Amino acid sequence: MTLTDAAAPAVAPRTPALEARDIVKRFDGVHALDGAGFEVLPGEIHALLGENGAGKSTLIKVVTGLYAPDEGVLLRDGEEVEFATVRAANHAGVVALYQELSVIPSISVAENILLGDQTPSRGGLVQWRALKRKARAQLDSINQRIPLNMLAGDLTPVQQTMVAFARALATDARVLILDEPTASLTDTEITDLFAVLRSLRERGVAIVYVSHRLEEVFELCDRLTIMRNGRTIVTKDVADSHIDEVISTMVGRSAGELYPERGSGAGPVALTAANIDGRRVKDVSFEVREGEVLGIGGLAGSGRSELLRILAGAQKHSGGVVTVGGTTLKQSPGVGRALEAGIALVPEERRSQGVILGATIQDNIAVANISEVSTMGIVSASRISVITQRGMKDLQIKARGPRQPVSELSGGNQQKVVLAKMLARRPKVLLMDEPTRGIDVGTKAEIYRLIRQLAEGGTAVIAVSSELPELIGMSDRILIMHEGRVSGEVPAEGADEEVLLAYCYGKAEAHDHHQ
Incomplete structure (x- = not known):
C-alpha cells in the first residue's frame, strides 16, 4: 500500500546552517559569480560540484570571509550575516579546510588543535596538562589516536587532515567546508576520513564537500549543487542523480562526448x-x-x-x-x-616537477625548448613568442597573456602549460x-x-x-x-x-x- 500525500506526516523544513543567496562577485569587471548560491543543512554532507573556473572556489571564499560579495546575502541559521574576515566567519562557526593543508608544521599536534583563542592559559602561561587533555578529547571525538607531542609536520597527509578537523571542532565549528580533502590520500585513508565525516554528520555538523571525484560524492554526500560559469545550475538529492547526468550538467554536454573518436590505426x-x-x-x-x-x-x-x-x-x-x-x-x-x-615525460606532480610556478607561461615554455628558441646561445624573443602563442592557442590555455605567472592559473591550465612545454619539442x-x-x-x-x-x-x-x-x-x-x-x-x-x-x-x- 502506498501512502497518499494527505496521509504523509508534514515535515517542518529545516533551517539551513549556512545559505548563500544570489551572490555576485566581479574581478576587473569580469563576473566570477553571477547570482550563485547554495545551502547546507545541519547534519548534511552537501557536494559543491563544477569544472575548474565554474566559481566554486570563489563562492567558498565569499562564505568564509575571504572575499566580500558585490551583491547577494549570506545567512547563518536563517539570520543574515556579513563576514568581514575569515576570523569573523570562524567565530560564527564556519570553517574551511583547504587542499593546501592548514596545520602549522613546526609545532606539536596538541598545540595545533588548540591554537590561538583556544589555548588554555593562566596569567599568560600555557597550561600544558589542560591543553593536552582538551586536545586528546577532540581527537577521541573523531576516533583518532595521534600522538599529541608529535610535530604536525611529521604526520601523514591524512593525520594532518584529522588534526585540522580536531582544531575546527575545538572552535565549535558547525559548518565545515572541505576543498578536495582526498587529493593526497590513499584508499584506506579515504575510508577513515569518510568514517569521521559521517560521525560529524550524525553530530549535526553541516559539511560542504568540494571534489572532482564523483564516485566519492555518490558514496558520501546527501545532496549536490552543480555550478557552471559562475551560476548555480541545479541542487538535488544524490539518490535521485547519477554520474553521467552530473557530468553532462557540469560540462553542458553528455559524458559520452568526453572522449574523442579512437585513432584510425x-x-x-x-x-x-x-x-x-x-x-x-x-x-x-x-x-x-x-x-x-x-x-x-x-x-x-x-x-x-x-x-x-x-x-x-x-x-x-x-x-x-x-x-x-x-x-x-x-x-x-x-x-x-x-x-x-x-621521449618526453609529463609528470604527475606538475606543481613540483612540471612547471616553475613563479615564472611566466612563456618562460616555462622557453626553458624547456632552449635549442628551438636560440641560435649559437643567443635566445630569440620572437621565436619564444611564436612557440608560446602556438602552445596557448593549440591548448586553449586560459590566461591574460603569455606573461602571466603560471602560479595564477587554474590547475587545468597549469597542466596545459606543462603539455605545451613538452609538445613544443615535438x-x-x-x-x-x-x-x-x-x-x-x-x-x-x-x-x-x-x-x-x-x-x-x-x-x-x-x-x-x-x-x-x-x-x-x-x-x-x-x-x-x-x-x-x-x-x-x-x-x-x-x-x-x-x-x-x-x-x-x-x-x-x-x-x-x-x-
Whole structure:
C-alpha cells in the first residue's frame, strides 16, 4: 500500500546552517559569480560540484570571509550575516579546510588543535596538562589516536587532515567546508576520513564537500549543487542523480562526448621496452606504435609511474633495453639523452616537477625548448613568442597573456602549460603520468582531444591513469600492471572494467573466464 500525500506526516523544513543567496562577485569587471548560491543543512554532507573556473572556489571564499560579495546575502541559521574576515566567519562557526593543508608544521599536534583563542592559559602561561587533555578529547571525538607531542609536520597527509578537523571542532565549528580533502590520500585513508565525516554528520555538523571525484560524492554526500560559469545550475538529492547526468550538467554536454573518436590505426613501432627491471618493475616488455595511445593501469604501487620514469631516463634501471625509433638507448640514459632521442615525460606532480610556478607561461615554455628558441646561445624573443602563442592557442590555455605567472592559473591550465612545454619539442613518444589528475571535466575533455591529435600526428602516447573509465575512453590498447609486472593486456574498444580490475589485483583467471 502506498501512502497518499494527505496521509504523509508534514515535515517542518529545516533551517539551513549556512545559505548563500544570489551572490555576485566581479574581478576587473569580469563576473566570477553571477547570482550563485547554495545551502547546507545541519547534519548534511552537501557536494559543491563544477569544472575548474565554474566559481566554486570563489563562492567558498565569499562564505568564509575571504572575499566580500558585490551583491547577494549570506545567512547563518536563517539570520543574515556579513563576514568581514575569515576570523569573523570562524567565530560564527564556519570553517574551511583547504587542499593546501592548514596545520602549522613546526609545532606539536596538541598545540595545533588548540591554537590561538583556544589555548588554555593562566596569567599568560600555557597550561600544558589542560591543553593536552582538551586536545586528546577532540581527537577521541573523531576516533583518532595521534600522538599529541608529535610535530604536525611529521604526520601523514591524512593525520594532518584529522588534526585540522580536531582544531575546527575545538572552535565549535558547525559548518565545515572541505576543498578536495582526498587529493593526497590513499584508499584506506579515504575510508577513515569518510568514517569521521559521517560521525560529524550524525553530530549535526553541516559539511560542504568540494571534489572532482564523483564516485566519492555518490558514496558520501546527501545532496549536490552543480555550478557552471559562475551560476548555480541545479541542487538535488544524490539518490535521485547519477554520474553521467552530473557530468553532462557540469560540462553542458553528455559524458559520452568526453572522449574523442579512437585513432584510425597505428604506424610502425615507435618504442620497444624489452625485459625492463627497476626497483619495483620486474621484467616488463611491450611496444607502442606511432599514432597509438597506450594506456597503463594498475593499483597504486604497481610500478606504473616507475616504468614511465625509467622510459624517460629519470630513474635508473637495473636491466632491460629501451629502443626508440630504431635507436637503442644506453642503460639509464638520463633525462637529457632520452629527450634528445624523442621521449618526453609529463609528470604527475606538475606543481613540483612540471612547471616553475613563479615564472611566466612563456618562460616555462622557453626553458624547456632552449635549442628551438636560440641560435649559437643567443635566445630569440620572437621565436619564444611564436612557440608560446602556438602552445596557448593549440591548448586553449586560459590566461591574460603569455606573461602571466603560471602560479595564477587554474590547475587545468597549469597542466596545459606543462603539455605545451613538452609538445613544443615535438616528441616521438610522449609519456603522461595521470594526465588529468585534479582537473575538471571540461579540461579533461580538452586534454583527451589533445592526446588524440598528437596520436593522429604520429606521436606514440603512453598514459598512466588510475581511473578505469579514463583508461578505456582515451586509449587504443591497455596494459595493466600488478606488483611490478604486466598482468594483462586488452584492446580498449569495448574493454570491460571488471576484467581490468581483476588484472589490477593480479587475478589473471578473470581473463580466462572472460574468454
